[in-house]
Amino acid sequence: MQDYLVRGVSVDGSFRIFAARTTATVEEARVRHNCWPVATAALGRTLTAGLLLGANLKGEDILTIRIMGDGPLGAIVVTANAKGEVRGYVQEPQVHLPSTPAGKLPVGAAVGRGQLHITRDLGLKDPFTGSVDLVSGEIAEDIAHYLTTSEQTPSAVALGVLVETDNSVVAAGGLLLQLLPEAPKDTLEKLEQNLAQLPPVSALIHNGETPENIIDRVTRGIEVKILEKKPVSFNCSCSRQRLEDLLVGIGKDEVTAMLEEQGQAEINCHFCSEQYRFDRDDLLRILDRIEKEKSKPES
Template structure:
């Protein structure tokens, strides 16, 4: 079943709402990085959040989320764009912690204390970065805290990743409700009531509920308009050509050392774990290109 995201708005303009199913996207990330369950949950939630926020971008804009905690997971880094493409990785994908007393994956404990950084590259001279302290390390609360305090956008965020006994992703998805200026108390009361009755996102998606179904439950008794439905998925912009340019950029001395010491080079992309091999002839050709560039 294709992953996709739906964007809607209240008919009176009082809020925006976004919902996404990301099961296949998170499963691809898990396979690429060989993640164990707690890392899958942390990375999957962050990727889903990036897709939801990325739906507010335009053109070639890029959004990056960095979760930098002091827990055993290390850093979680994700980027997404306006086209529904996302990629990401977790620094320590193979860690295990006991489940919480409620039987949930201990994402907060794995992330630890630290900071959340969100960068929007809107094609201007300098990207804009906002930062907040992590509230819980559970990702959804931290994103909502960031949006409310750093961007003055009161928001409700729900993110879920359900991992099966074989470590595969059974269900993943998310919801973002963004309040806009002038929301009436009546609308707020209805939204709060509906959100309080909403089951876990991953349970809804596991049961076959669509992003439209989720939006309908949250906005019950409020008139809304669905603006857009778009496919989302894991996508990395790395390529052999880009890495060749990277090798050219590090200079003759470094490439010569690779050639003399190893006779080859192996470069892995952090974001997608794709491996690129450069043999002796490749490195010799890159050295020629460096000489031509410097001539």
């Protein structure tokens, strides 16, 4: 089934809500980066959070989540756009830790202590970046803490990734609920009751429930208007041309060294693990480009 995201708002204007199924998206990230289960769960939760937060973006806006923990996973970096596209990586994808006493993947221990940074590039002169200390390393709590403290938007976040014994992702998804100013007290009480009864999102997705079903569970007793339903996917903006431009940018000396020492260059994209190979002829052509661009008169 195709991954997709649903965006809605309460009819009384007291909150907005987003829910997504991201199973195929997270599985593609797992395969691309050859992640072991705890890394799959941490990266998958962050990818899902990126898509949920990205649903508020417009046009060419880009959102970047950086989780910089001191645990064995290292950094987790995810970028999302307004089109429902997301990409990301975890610094150390092959990490194994024992399960928690409850039998869960120990994401918090694998992430560790550190900081969460969220950058919104809205096409203005300077992107806006907010930062908070990680409260648990479990991702959902950290995102909710960031939204509530850094952006002053009280939020509830639920993120889940269910990994099978063969390491594959069998269910992934998430929920984001954001309160708007002056939400009525009775609405808040209903939301709190419904959230308290909500099973894990990954279990709901695994049982065949849709993002619409999840929204219905959270908003039981409250009238909600669905504003949008759109597909989401893992999609990286890297390309051979972009990597060639990067090689031009690093300059003649570096490219000449690659040519003389290896006779070729192999570059991997951090975000999607796609490998680009530039052979001897490619490097000679790139050196020619560098020379031509150097000789262009300055405007």
